[in-house]
Amino acid sequence: MVDSGTTAALVTEGLTRRYGRRVALADCSLRIPPGRVVGLVGPNGAGKSTLLQLACGLIAPTSGSVRVLGARPGTRLARVGFVAQDTPVYATLSVADHLRLGARLNPAWDAAFAARRVAALGLDPRQRAGRLSGGQRAQLALTLAAAKRPELLILDEPVAALDPLAREGFLRTLIESVTELGATAVLSSHLLSDVERVCDHLVVLAGGRVQLAGDVTALLDAHHRVPSPPAGADVVHGAVVRGPVPAGTGAGPVRLEELVLAYLHRGTERGTR
Numbered sequence: 590m591v592d593s594g595t596t597a598a599l600v601t602e603g604l605t606r607r608y609g610r611r612v613a614l615a616d617c618s619l620r621i622p623p624g625r626v627v628g629l630v631g632p633n634g635a636g637k638s639t640l641l642q643l644a645c646g647l648i649a650p651t652s653g654s655v656r657v658l659g660a661r662p663g664t665r666l667a668r669v670g671f672v673a674q675d676t677p678v679y680a681t682l683s684v685a686d687h688l689r690l691g692a693r694l695n696p697a698w699d700a701a702f703a704a705r706r707v708a709a710l711g712l713d714p715r716q717r718a719g720r721l722s723g724g725q726r727a728q729l730a731l732t733l734a735a736a737k738r739p740e741l742l743i744l745d746e747p748v749a750a751l752d753p754l755a756r757e758g759f760l761r762t763l764i765e766s767v768t769e770l771g772a773t774a775v776l777s778s779h780l781l782s783d784v785e786r787v788c789d790h791l792v793v794l795a796g797g798r799v800q801l802a803g804d805v806t807a808l809l810d811a812h813h814r815v816p817s818p819p820a821g822a823d824v825v826h827g828a829v830v831r832g833p834v835p836a837g838t839g840a841g842p843v844r845l846e847e848l849v850l851a852y853l854h855r856g857t858e859r860g861t862r
C-alpha cells in the first residue's frame with residue numbers, strides 16, 4: 590500500500606489469526622509508516638508474537654491481509670530482520686561461524702558493524718553459541734539481525750533477557766542504526782519505560798485487538814489526565830480522557846505509561862477476545 594509516495598513498513602487490514610477456536614488476533618487494521626521505532630505493548634497472550642509472526646510470514650492469517658514493505662510477508666527476506674522471542678541461535682556453531690553465515694546469506698551484510706558489536710559485547714568469537722548465557726545469546730541474535738542492515742527490524746521482546754546496562758546499550762545502538770539506515774523497527778516489550786525512551790509510534794494490543802495505535806506525540810496530545818472527569822467526557826479509564834476537555838476541570842498532560850495502562854485496563858475489562 591502506498592501513501593504520499595512512501596511505502597508503509599507494515600499494513601494490516603482486518604488481520605485475524607485463530608488457533609482452533611482461540612482467537613489470537615482479531616480484525617487488526619494498522620498502518621506503520623516507514624522510519625519509525627514502534628513499541629508493541631500488551632499483556633501476556635495479547636497477540637503480540639502472533640502479529641509479529643504474521644508480519645514475518647512465519648504463520649498465515651486466518652483472514653484479512655498483511656503487507657510488509659509493500660509486499661507479501663516472507664518475500665522480502667533480505668530486507669527484514671527478525672529476532673524471535675526465544676532468540677534462536679545454532680548451539681554448535683561458534684560466534685564467528687554465525688557472523689560468517691550471516692555474511693554468506695545476506696547481500697547487504699555489514700561485517701564491520703557485526704565485528705564491532707561482538708567486540709563491544711565482549712563475546713569470544715570462538716565460543717559456541719550453545720555455551721553463551723541467555724542474555725549473550727540474545728545479543729548475538731540481535732547483532733545478526735541488525736548487521737543484515739534491514740529496512741524493517743522486527744524484534745519480539747528483544748531486551749527481556751538483557752541486564753539493565755546491556756538493555757540501555759542495545760536500545761541506543763538500535764536507535765543509531767535505525768536512524769542511520771532510515772529503517773523501521775517494531776519491538777514488542779513489557780517494559781513501558783523502554784518504550785517511552787525509544788519509540789515514536791505505539792501499538793497497544795489487548796485481548797487480541799488493537800486498543801490504540803499511532804504517533805506517540807499525537808496520542809499524548811489527544812489525551813488528558815482529568816482528576817474528576819466531567820459528565821460526557823470520553824473517559825478511557827480512570828482519569829485518562831480522550832479528546833478536548835472543558836476549562837476548569839484541572840486537566841493536565843498524560844504520561845505514556847498512564848495512557849498505555851488506561852487502554853490495557855479498558856481492553857481487558859471489555860474482554861474483547
Ligand SMILES: Nc1ncnc2c1ncn2[C@@H]1O[C@H](COP(=O)(O)OP(=O)(O)OP(=O)(O)O)[C@@H](O)[C@H]1O
Nearest residue numbers: 608611612613631632633634635636637638639640
Ligand atoms: N501455536 C499456538 N497454538 C495455540 N495457541 C497459540 C499458539 N500461539 C499462540 N497461541 C495463543 O494465542 C494467544 C496470543 O499469543 P501470543 O503469543 O501472540 O501473545 P503475546 O502477546 O506475544 O504474549 P506474551 O507477552 O506472553 O509473549 C494466546 O492465547 C496463546 O495461547
